[in-house]
Amino acid sequence: MKFIVDGTAQRVMQPARYQIVQLLRSSTTPLFVEQIAKETGIHPRMVSHHLDVLEEDGVVKCRYEISRAEGSRRGMAVRLCEATPKAMDVLRDIEESIRGTGV
Amino acid sequence: MNGASRFLRQTGEYLYFTFRIRKWLLRSLVIMAVVPGIFLFELPIEVRRVFAYVFVSLMAAGVYAVANVYAGSAAQTVAVGLLSKKYRNKEYSTPAIEQLKKRMSLDNVKVLVTPNPVVKSAFTTPMRPRVYLPSAWLTEFPSGEILSIIGHELGHVETRRRFALEVAAAIAAVLAFSFLLAFRSIAIVVQVTEFAALVLALTYVSWRNERRADLVSARELGPEGLISVLQQLKTRVKRDEGSETHPPLSDRIRRLVKLLG
Numbered sequence: 001m002k003f004i005v006d007g008t009a010q011r012v013m014q015p016a017r018y019q020i021v022q023l024l025r026s027s028t029t030p031l032f033v034e035q036i037a038k039e040t041g042i043h044p045r046m047v048s049h050h051l052d053v054l055e056e057d058g059v060v061k062c063r064y065e066i067s068r069a070e071g072s073r074r075g076m077a078v079r080l081c082e083a084t085p086k087a088m089d090v091l092r093d094i095e096e097s098i099r100g101t102g103v
Numbered sequence: 104m105n106g107a108s109r110f111l112r113q114t115g116e117y118l119y120f121t122f123r124i125r126k127w128l129l130r131s132l133v134i135m136a137v138v139p140g141i142f143l144f145e146l147p148i149e150v151r152r153v154f155a156y157v158f159v160s161l162m163a164a165g166v167y168a169v170a171n172v173y174a175g176s177a178a179q180t181v182a183v184g185l186l187s188k189k190y191r192n193k194e195y196s197t198p199a200i201e202q203l204k205k206r207m208s209l210d211n212v213k214v215l216v217t218p219n220p221v222v223k224s225a226f227t228t229p230m231r232p233r234v235y236l237p238s239a240w241l242t243e244f245p246s247g248e249i250l251s252i253i254g255h256e257l258g259h260v261e262t263r264r265r266f267a268l269e270v271a272a273a274i275a276a277v278l279a280f281s282f283l284l285a286f287r288s289i290a291i292v293v294q295v296t297e298f299a300a301l302v303l304a305l306t307y308v309s310w311r312n313e314r315r316a317d318l319v320s321a322r323e324l325g326p327e328g329l330i331s332v333l334q335q336l337k338t339r340v341k342r343d344e345g346s347e348t349h350p351p352l353s354d355r356i357r358r359l360v361k362l363l364g
Binding site: 006007010011013014015016017043045046048049050052053056057 | 242243244245246247248325327328330331334335338360363364
């Protein structure tokens with residue numbers, strides 16, 4: 001229940017953020033913003049905002065990579081994100097608290 | 104909790120009018136005052152009696168329902184002042200907040216965090232330039248979103264004069280309307296109609312004021328933070344239908360999402 005007390009769980013409980021964390025947890029490879037936006041139906045600018053918040057809390061780890069867009073010779077910097085082990089602990093705390101309150 | 108307060112609380116919960124009902128109560132009061140009200144003297148005595156019963160019942164329900172809401176929102180402002188010794192308000196300042204205040208030329212505004220349990224949401228005091236935040240929000244929302252909330256409240260401070268003018272205009276319009284009504288109706292009908300029309304007009308003005316503050320926050324900091332906060336708050340409300348002071352959260356979110364492009 002450590003993450004309920006320090007507020008990390010409440011911040012992750014924001015509906016869009018919770019959806020993003022669940023998606024990153026279930027994915028085997030790191031995902032970039034456009035991919036997350038497409039999968040969840042959340043606006044890419046909102047996805048970036050939520051990733052900033054999640055990264056600040058250490059729930060998500062992001063890095064930039066230069067990849068070549070299809071049909072183009074120019075490289076593009078994409079932000080690749082993946083869930084950290086902390087994400088699993090936070091989600092477990094949330095699930096336990098929901099079960100505990102009988103919601 | 105003693106018997107009397109338990110009784111009051113239970114009655115309050117049982118006699119809770121949703122915003123939709125409150126709005127229709129007031130609208131029907133205005134419609135009744137205008138349509139049968141102006142022909143009151145020409146109506147037969149039986150009809151006049153029925154009119155009086157219906158009008159008085161609507162009046163009692165309307166006044167009770169609306170007074171309840173305004174008392175609730177006034178309680179926050181009063182509580183932070185009256186209980187400031189029991190619940191110490193602490194000044195909250197970060198470099199980002201100071202930068203925002205400077206950018207908006209609102210350096211004189213104090214941002215305070217209060218542990219007072221009566222305070223359930225952020226608000227601005229009507230006279231002094233102060234922004235209050237419930238202390239629990241500091242852990243519930245990330246720092247970037249807290250800044251967006253403060254941006255919204257600073258928006259209220261920035262557009263305070265415009266809001267005051269709009270309130271004055273609403274009062275003037277209602278008084279003009281009731282002045283015309285006074286020629287054709289009895290005093291109590293005119294007075295009750297004044298009250299009902301004023302609440303309806305102030306709701307309109309207040310909603311505009313909230314949307315303007317949302318725009319100010321979006322202009323200064325981008326709409327992302329505020330959208331996220333409103334989405335989180337939406338999960339906590341039973342009915343998202345707005346109130347006399349605030350538009351529905353879904354409407355505010357929709358307007359801010361449009362700004363994302």
